Amino acid sequence: MRVNGLVRAQSAALSSLRNGARLGCRSPLSASQHCASTAALQPLWSRDANWVRVREVRARRWQSGAAAAVLEQASADPSTLAQETIIENLNPEEAARLARVRNIGIAAHIDSGKTTATERVLFYTGRINSIHEVRGKDAVGAKMDSMDLEREKGITIQSAATFCDWVKKENGKDERYHINLIDTPGHIDFTIEVERALRVLDGAVMILCAVSGVQSQTITVDRQMRRYNIPRISFVNKMDRMGANPWKAVDQINQKLRIPAAALQVPIGREDGFLGVVDLVRMKAIYNEGAKGETIVEKDEIPADLVELAKEKRAKLIETLADVDDEIAEIFLDEREPTIEQIKAAIRRATISLKFTPVLMGSALADKAVQPMLDAVCDYLPNPSEVENLALDKKRQEAPVKLVSYNSLPFVGLAFKLEESNFGQLTYIRVYQGTLKKGMNVFNARSDKRVKIPKIVRMHSDEMEEVQEIGAGEICAVFGVDCASGDTFTDGTLGYTMTSMFVPEPVISLSIKPKNTKDTPNFSKAMSRFQREDPTFRVHVDPESQETIISGMGELHLDIYVERMRREYKVDCETGQPQVAYRETITSHVPFDHTLKKQTGGAGDFARVIGFMEPTESLADNKFEQRISGGTISEKFLFACEKGFMASCIKGPLLGHKVLGTSMVINDGATHMTDSSEMAFKMATQQAFRKAFMAAKPQVLEPLMKTTITAPNEFQGNIVGLLNKRNAVINDTEIGPEDFTLYADCSLNSMFGFSTQLRAATQGKGEFSMEFSHYSPAPPQLQKELVAKYEKAQKDRNK
Numbered sequence: 001m002r003v004n005g006l007v008r009a010q011s012a013a014l015s016s017l018r019n020g021a022r023l024g025c026r027s028p029l030s031a032s033q034h035c036a037s038t039a040a041l042q043p044l045w046s047r048d049a050n051w052v053r054v055r056e057v058r059a060r061r062w063q064s065g066a067a068a069a070v071l072e073q074a075s076a077d078p079s080t081l082a083q084e085t086i087i088e089n090l091n092p093e094e095a096a097r098l099a100r101v102r103n104i105g106i107a108a109h110i111d112s113g114k115t116t117a118t119e120r121v122l123f124y125t126g127r128i129n130s131i132h133e134v135r136g137k138d139a140v141g142a143k144m145d146s147m148d149l150e151r152e153k154g155i156t157i158q159s160a161a162t163f164c165d166w167v168k169k170e171n172g173k174d175e176r177y178h179i180n181l182i183d184t185p186g187h188i189d190f191t192i193e194v195e196r197a198l199r200v201l202d203g204a205v206m207i208l209c210a211v212s213g214v215q216s217q218t219i220t221v222d223r224q225m226r227r228y229n230i231p232r233i234s235f236v237n238k239m240d241r242m243g244a245n246p247w248k249a250v251d252q253i254n255q256k257l258r259i260p261a262a263a264l265q266v267p268i269g270r271e272d273g274f275l276g277v278v279d280l281v282r283m284k285a286i287y288n289e290g291a292k293g294e295t296i297v298e299k300d301e302i303p304a305d306l307v308e309l310a311k312e313k314r315a316k317l318i319e320t321l322a323d324v325d326d327e328i329a330e331i332f333l334d335e336r337e338p339t340i341e342q343i344k345a346a347i348r349r350a351t352i353s354l355k356f357t358p359v360l361m362g363s364a365l366a367d368k369a370v371q372p373m374l375d376a377v378c379d380y381l382p383n384p385s386e387v388e389n390l391a392l393d394k395k396r397q398e399a400p401v402k403l404v405s406y407n408s409l410p411f412v413g414l415a416f417k418l419e420e421s422n423f424g425q426l427t428y429i430r431v432y433q434g435t436l437k438k439g440m441n442v443f444n445a446r447s448d449k450r451v452k453i454p455k456i457v458r459m460h461s462d463e464m465e466e467v468q469e470i471g472a473g474e475i476c477a478v479f480g481v482d483c484a485s486g487d488t489f490t491d492g493t494l495g496y497t498m499t500s501m502f503v504p505e506p507v508i509s510l511s512i513k514p515k516n517t518k519d520t521p522n523f524s525k526a527m528s529r530f531q532r533e534d535p536t537f538r539v540h541v542d543p544e545s546q547e548t549i550i551s552g553m554g555e556l557h558l559d560i561y562v563e564r565m566r567r568e569y570k571v572d573c574e575t576g577q578p579q580v581a582y583r584e585t586i587t588s589h590v591p592f593d594h595t596l597k598k599q600t601g602g603a604g605d606f607a608r609v610i611g612f613m614e615p616t617e618s619l620a621d622n623k624f625e626q627r628i629s630g631g632t633i634s635e636k637f638l639f640a641c642e643k644g645f646m647a648s649c650i651k652g653p654l655l656g657h658k659v660l661g662t663s664m665v666i667n668d669g670a671t672h673m674t675d676s677s678e679m680a681f682k683m684a685t686q687q688a689f690r691k692a693f694m695a696a697k698p699q700v701l702e703p704l705m706k707t708t709i710t711a712p713n714e715f716q717g718n719i720v721g722l723l724n725k726r727n728a729v730i731n732d733t734e735i736g737p738e739d740f741t742l743y744a745d746c747s748l749n750s751m752f753g754f755s756t757q758l759r760a761a762t763q764g765k766g767e768f769s770m771e772f773s774h775y776s777p778a779p780p781q782l783q784k785e786l787v788a789k790y791e792k793a794q795k796d797r798n799k
């Protein structure tokens with residue numbers, strides 16, 4: 001009995017160890033698993049069932065002892081944890097340097113105040129001398145919105161990186177922290193900017209509006225943070241606004257985002273009278289003084305009318321921590337009062353292990369309580385050595401290896417963003433391991449090319465500061481490195497690659513051309529630059545109409561590029577109507593035997609291809625295969641066949657949209673001694689493709705969008721009505737005390753004009769966000785209409 005119990009406990013420990021490794025792992029592959037595990041994070045606590053909790057805590061403690069033994073065993077196997085030993089040998093100086101580094105992002109729903117808060121952070125840390133507002137009267141604009149377009153529209157379009165040093169007071173001593181910070185856009189059309197920032201950051205500040213709480217885009221940002229296992233602190237901004245209610249935001253983080261959350265502060269005053277916050281950990285009142293709130297005044301005395309509330313919310317904080325942290329759970333069970341250090345350590349542990357988010361509050365615009373948020377970044381978000389980053393070792397069958405943020409190890413970095421600047425291409429790199437030095441040769445793991453690093457800079461929005469080297473765990477930008485977004489660089493001794501970020505599929509496309517043909521060279525230059533910089537912006541030329549088609553994440557996304565073309569390249573463009581990016585596929589197996597034969601006087605054209613077409617297992621890609629035996633078609637001609645197949649997939653026979661999920665196998669054929677050529681085989685394959693495709697029950701696929709709608713409860717009926725008209729599938733509805741959130745799958749085609757109708761149906765109080773989910777067969781009626789329209793356009797063109 002005892003032996004069995006031990007085995008069971010050890011296997012539980014092993015599995016918890018594996019889960020733990022997954023939670024910390026920065027790989028998009030682990031995202032769904034992680035979502036599942038965090039969804040299961042339900043509060044364990046119940047006052048009436050203390051004994052259950054005691055047993056659980058004891059069992060967990062016992063298991064962690066067993067887990068330590070397993071870890072010891074695992075670290076003895078160098079094939080899996082080769083670098084574990086290095087971590088143990090981290091020298092104290094290196095550890096002290098890393099302990100003071102934070103790489104963080106600011107992400108939130110549109111207009112929650114990300115850029116306004118970042119402006120305060122830069123001001124209070126001394127990076128800028130004065131504060132300028134988004135859409136401010138002085139028309140200067142915030143530092144991080146450096147593009148003219150961003151300043152005019154008052155929205156962030158590109159993420160911007162900066163760095164600053166924050167001096168935190170700790171027990172009367174000054175502690176200097178180095179913070180690399182990325183401000184991201186809120187609008188879903190620029191979601192790739194959030195994806196790539198989160199891919200390389202160690203922690204995030206999730207900003208919420210004190211009036212609106214969790215909004216539709218907050219839910220998308222939450223999903224993205226989970227995808228990359230990002231620990232976060234939450235900041236409830238706009239406490240100066242009428243109707244501000246931080247407790248609603250805290251409840252919604254718990255209920256809608258399902259992550260245990262508790263406030264670390266209570267507000268002193270509200271709305272116009274918002275003066276500062278009470279720090280619940282240290283039980284002190286914090287006020288801002290000075291013209292821009294630059295002086296922090298701490299008082300031991302809490303305003304009398306807030307003493308009871310502060311006690312209640314502090315108890316709530318400790319209770320929530322007891323649910324997610326064993327040490328606090330024990331103290332709680334023993335009915336002892338945890339010390340400040342114990343509470344802070346528990347918040348840190350629980351935040352980093354993704355079990356909890358501490359909630360702070362303030363008003364960036366009114367210059368209140370931003371500094372305590374910066375303190376919380378230092379106190380509760382991880383330093384680079386506390387985050388597990390994995391690479392795959394190509395030299396050892398892609399075995400995962402842990403990267404260690406240690407300056408003297410071989411260099412490994414990830415290029416996460418490209419940007420054209422006046423001085424050439426700028427590549428943003430996160431250094432995961434080793435040191436990147438000016439003049440050093442690095443290897444691109446994808447292309448196997450060696451490149452020299454001519455110049456390294458630290459970015460401060462659109463300004464830069466040249467440096468000679470960048471250590472492990474830091475973010476920088478380099479010049480003169482030709483690569484793609486998501487490439488891994490090493491020093492050449494390691495065969496490591498890192499997984500890249502998640503790139504959503506473009507869903508909207510439109511035709512575009514310069515108004516003046518003399519602008520064509522600039523037009524092409526702009527297109528290739530935008531494409532290189534933004535993986536969600538794609539360009540292709542329609543082989544028949546010769547029109548240039550651009551595709552992206554939404555109308556705003558494409559509009560911005562058209563506008564940037566005008567401003568930055570002086571090219572005025574004509575654009576067609578935005579169209580949904582449909583896809584085409586086949587649904588059955590069809591054999592083909594096609595001969596191309598032309599005899600026009602001299603040498604003719606001859607090619608015969610035999611084989612079959614069928615749907616692939618998943619819609620992910622198309623597949624070409626040759627199974628020729630006896631050399632009936634030579635290698636050279638088979639290569640031409642493959643090219644023909646690829647060309648056919650770009651423009652499907654049904655609608656002229658891209659083909660997905662289609663496989664073509666050529667297993668026989670014939671060649672003519674003199675008349676066969678590569679061109680003949682390419683054309684024969686294209687003709688065979690067309691015929692077989694049309695015979696294989698072709699199907700139009702339409703993009704389905706994961707849609708999140710939030711609105712006050714009284715409008716629920718109206719919204720369900722709107723969605724029913726659009727044949728949407730409602731997956732879930734969550735009803736809160738005031739408003740509800742509805743999750744649905746909607747076809748993109750049916751969502752044109754939805755924002756206007758939603759505004760009308762909810763007196764402007766409803767909002768929604770959409771994200772591409774997957775391709776799904778279009779309804780037969782829609783397919784019929786689309787095909788008829790395409791055929792008519794073809795006929796008109798050929799007249």
Ligand SMILES: Nc1nc2c(ncn2[C@@H]2O[C@H](COP(=O)(O)OP(=O)(O)OP(=O)(O)O)[C@@H](O)[C@H]2O)c(=O)[nH]1
Pocket residue numbers: 108109110111112113114115116117133134135154155156184185186187237238239240241362363364365366
């Ligand atoms: N009342 C009030 N308004 C604020 C506060 N913070 C920001 N705002 C206003 O909210 C609007 C949006 O602020 P931004 O900082 O651009 O918000 P954002 O989240 O960066 O916006 P996007 O990046 O475009 O999504 C601006 O008009 C700000 O002045 C605040 O604390 N209180």
